[in-house]
Amino acid sequence: MRALVQAVGALLLWLLLFGMGSAPLQAHLLNMxxxxxxxxxxxxxxxxxxxxxxxxxxxxxxxxxxxxxxxxxxxxxxxxxxxxxxxxxxxxxxxxxxxxxxxxxxxxxxxxxxxxxxxxxxxxxxxxxxxxxxxxxxxxxxxxxxxxxxxxxxxxxxxxxxxxxxxxxxxxxxxxxxxxxxxxANAVTVATVSEPAWQTLARYLRFGFLHIVPHGLDHMLFVVGLYLGTRRLRSLLVLVTTFTVAHSLTLILASFGALRVPASVVEPLIALSIAWIGIENLRVDRDRASRSRVLMVFAFGLLHGLGFAAALKELGLPPSNFVGALLSFNVGVELGQLVVIALALLLTFRWRQHESWRRWIVVPGSLVITLLALLWAGQRLIA
Structure with missing residues (x-):
């Protein structure tokens, strides 16, 4: 009976990951x-x-x-x-x-x-x-x-x-x-429709969330990779917080025009960062987040922030509430990440401390993440 339960848990995760694998090969695409x-x-x-x-x-x-x-x-x-x-x-x-x-x-x-x-x-x-x-x-x-x-x-x-x-x-x-x-053409400015600030914030909060769930499949894979990389929830919190701080930093800097990196550079590196997380999970069995892994996640978070900024820049931010919309978009992104972690916990929490956790969940899941990310990296380099 126990073996059957383990198999069902592993199957659910595999289905989740294979569903992600059919995603479009371009990153940060919104189905808009x-x-x-x-x-x-x-x-x-x-x-x-x-x-x-x-x-x-x-x-x-x-x-x-x-x-x-x-x-x-x-x-x-x-x-x-x-x-x-x-x-x-x-x-x-x-x-x-x-x-x-x-x-x-x-x-x-x-x-x-x-x-x-x-x-x-x-x-x-x-x-x-x-x-x-x-x-x-x-x-x-x-x-x-x-x-x-x-x-x-x-x-x-x-x-x-x-x-x-x-x-x-x-x-x-x-x-x-x-x-x-x-x-x-000689109009002084583009007239705007009066919109309550809360409506603007709510819209950009929604856009940020949608950029992760369901459209940000590369970011979802990265977060799942972090989840698989440590058994301790406290260590997971450290890694996710580090990732959040890093990508928030570059998102804000890029949105204000202080940082510009071509998408042709950022997108393949984002895919390689996901592959790196998967390879690390396959190579090392960790109970906690080491200093080197925290630094690595911070560096990768800077990359992902540039990806978020590219999606946001493509459509622009409202001049009348630029900062508020930017922060709301970022909060939406964080909420999306939390939903991904919550779903992963829901599917696998009972087996995180089980002796078969690595064999049934971490190894196959990380292998799928690595292969998909390497495929994305190759196609983005060619594109």
Whole structure:
């Protein structure tokens, strides 16, 4: 009976880790919707979207079938979905709606069916919509994304006037109004919608959490590696706290522009740091966190902080509450890490002090972590 219980515990951990293994090979990817609105000098409005249609297609199987269409704009099954998408993007000029129509669609037609069925792979569809402003239009634009359509959040919105006359980037959620964006390039500033500070903080807290659970699979593997690396919960707390302090430091410095490292350098090193943790777990059986391991985790935390900063910088922070949003994002990241540790404890706590802990849990789990991380490192170096 005891052997059966041990086997079940080991199987659960293996399933967890193999589920992570099907993650996309690029790090710090959020399964989000990217939207860019460009205003032409002739009054045209062009909206380019990059989005995952899995939920809108009622599942990966349906999305895969859509992706095989050679004529998506006239496809009897896909065209209604695209029509709903166009209706769900509410662009208004001084309160008056600007109708949009889908003009181009680029489906992920080269991806295998497994990518559509995987719960942690995100095939992206590129959609272009067009509209027109009234003649001699002035005033300001405002956007809202209807929650009735299954947009993946956050929604990264960028608005661009002609000839780089003005640009604004914001994170939104479905149902939220964007800031006002003046059409005139000589406007003093981009007008903003009054939003309570707590709503801004709550949004960025959520974004930080989502960046770990479920989208930050490389960071999740790192935290699981720390969990497997010591039996004592006190030592685990020391390691996780060290990691938190380190990545918070570089996240803050990078967000303020004081530290810049190319993603082409950071991403492979992050993957190698995960592999290193797995190899250390395989090589040494520890009951506590040694000084050398604490220093190593601190160094790796600095790397991961740069990765967090890259994800945050891609979309920007609100100027009106820059520091608060930054700190909220970081708190969301920490909450995500705590959830990962809590799940690992829930699955394996009863066996942490058991004599078979290393044989059934640590060795196979660390081996999977190492192999996946080395695979990621190789692919990121090639990319």
């Amino acid at each position: 919707t990217k939207v860019q609105l460009n205003l032409g000098a002739d009054g045209t409005v062009v909206v380019d979207l990059s989005l995952d249609l899995t939920r809108a297609a009622e599942g990966g199987a349906g999305y895969y079938q859509f992706s095989r269409s050679a004529t998506p704009l006239t496809d009897a099954a896909l065209a209604p979905l695209l029509g709903r998408l166009a209706m769900a993007i509410d662009v208004r000029l001084d309160g008056a709606a600007i109708p949009l129509q889908v003009s181009e669609v680029r489906l992920p037609s080269t991806l295998p069916e497994a990518e559509f069925l995987s719960p942690v792979a995100w095939p992206m569809t590129e959609v272009r919509l067009r509209g027109s402003l009234p003649a001699n239009a002035g005033g300001a634009l405002q956007l809202r994304f209807d929650p009735a359509f299954a947009f993946e959040e956050p929604i990264a919105l960028t608005l661009q006037r002609p000839d780089n006359g003005g640009r604004m980037t914001r994170w939104l959620v479905a149902g939220q109004l964007s800031p006002l964006f003046p059409l005139q």
